[in-house]
Amino acid sequence: MFAFIIRRLLQSVLVMLTVALIAFALFRFVGDPINNLVGQDTTLQDRQQLRETLGLNDSVVVQYWRYVVNTAKGDFGYSYMHRRPVKTMLLERMPATLELSIISIILALFIGVPMGVYTGLRRDGFLAKIFMSISLIGISLPTFLIGIMLILVFGVMLRWLPTFGRGEVVAFGIWTTGLLTASGLKALIMPAITLALFQMTLIMRLVRSEMLEVLRTDYIKFARARGLSNRAVNFGHALKNTLVPVITITGLQLGSVIAFAIITESVFQWPGMGRMFIEAVADVDIPVMAAYLCLIALFFVVINLIVDLLYYAVDPRLRIDGGGSGGHG
């Protein structure tokens, strides 16, 4: 157990160092950091001085190490466009993105799982076929198109919901939340649905195929033979056994939800990290891009690690093998 945890931790650190290397390479070699920090009229001497104080004359390895240490402390340097510390910008934007992502994944779970169970049990039912067709459309429609269509119907034609922004927010220290005001909740509805739809179809299809798989097993047949009620068999035995992969995938998906929030945030002009990243890409604001990359990678690595450790705790077979190869994507 101990060796497994150590190995997984080392792997995670390696991934983070690789990502930091990419981020560092971006920062150091895409454009000249000095040119991006100072105006046209700065003298050559001042530039040299700045170069020296920023340590850009040191060897690349030293610079990389310094970058890693600074990043670990949360210091990502200054934004080229806004001339503000990237850390402050990220902290301002993070609550909006996290709130949107978490609400979406909860929404996806609470609608996706029952739909999946239903389609798994009533495989050839009329409603099940409709759910499956809807899910195919859900996968085929690009996220931004769903958002635009919601805006057109509920924002422009019916005028029920606001089409952009986060509404009124309440601040708790550095955290701002839109969940406590009516306008904040109303503003959250459309972005959350847009972001949740794809995950919902994914969860639904996953639960369905897991249910179909489990319902075929011998212990389900045995449970039926024992004369247990349908309810007890379907929910007590079948559903329970489908939930491990569902929880795993949902956990892993949380990372991509945060990344996919980029699209939803630009459609609804949601003031989160994703929109900041898009603006950074358009403006070639490298420090912001690099910081976002590191942060997303951190989310992914931490979530992966937790899921792997949970797996290890849940599935005894992994322990006998001496801890699988850690082969999750």
Place this chain on the structure above:
Amino acid sequence: MAEPRGGIGGEVPDLSLWDRTIDALVRARHSDIWYSFKRSPVTMVAAAVTAVIILSAVFAPWVAPYNPFDLATIDLMDASLPPSWMADGDPRFLLGTDDQGRGILSTIIFGARISLGVGFASVVFALIVGVGLGLISGYVGGTVDAVIMRVADIQLSFPAILLALLVDGVARGVLPREAHDELAIYVLVFSIGISGWVQYARTVRGSTLVEKNKEYVQAARVIGRPAILIILRHVLPNVMGPVMVIATIHLALAIITEATLSFLGVGVSPTEPSLGTLINVGQDYLFSGEWWIALFPGAVLAILVLAVNLLGDWLRDALNPKLR
């Protein structure tokens, strides 16, 4: 499908490409694939829809009523007309016009050309990189295999869209501004392609590991064929089946990714709008009631992706009888 083709050494005479094509067609005519195609009405509709969109995109200059990029045919007096069946519609413009007086139908046909072009090119790029690395990884094994698969693992844990955005951002930083607009399409193809190779590589590596221990490969090795020829002539044809399924599904994804990037404003340059760019432009006019500028390109995009996805689903089932 897993039957080894290509023979051993030089015993089977080399067929020309033409003969091979005819051979493949004749085989396809009598195959399970054709049979299952005829049995599935949904697939036939999907294939027809895909074919219509692809053909009109390819022959856009002849199919489209107007060339939206020919300034001579554009009249600002025609700007923002609704579709022809509505009260203020103009029979010349079936789906209405945008703010610059270009017919929506024409911009869609020319936009689909860019979308499909970028989609196909990205799939081909990802396919070549992925299949190549997968073959090497599976056939050579050892450290090479470990490195390639580790990179694939790391890349797979990031969403493709994020990677594509990042590549695009870097390209913006490296290339001068004027050059970037000109090269935007190539940058886009590269970024979408590079974010999609992993699927191919993993699948091909898996099948290569199986194939390389089969007798026909061992025989080829025994008679001293060079490894590169064994890989290309013997292993490659036998691992391509699943690759075609991945490619079809990837095409739908590549079209979505291109549209998304263009919608976010980091894709193709606005002078050559793809479907995503058209939707992005049209989004601003939703609020002033001109819904047709965004909605029709969006509908075409959705229908195209849905049709390609349906084709991919069908192909997967047809090639994998076990799943039925």
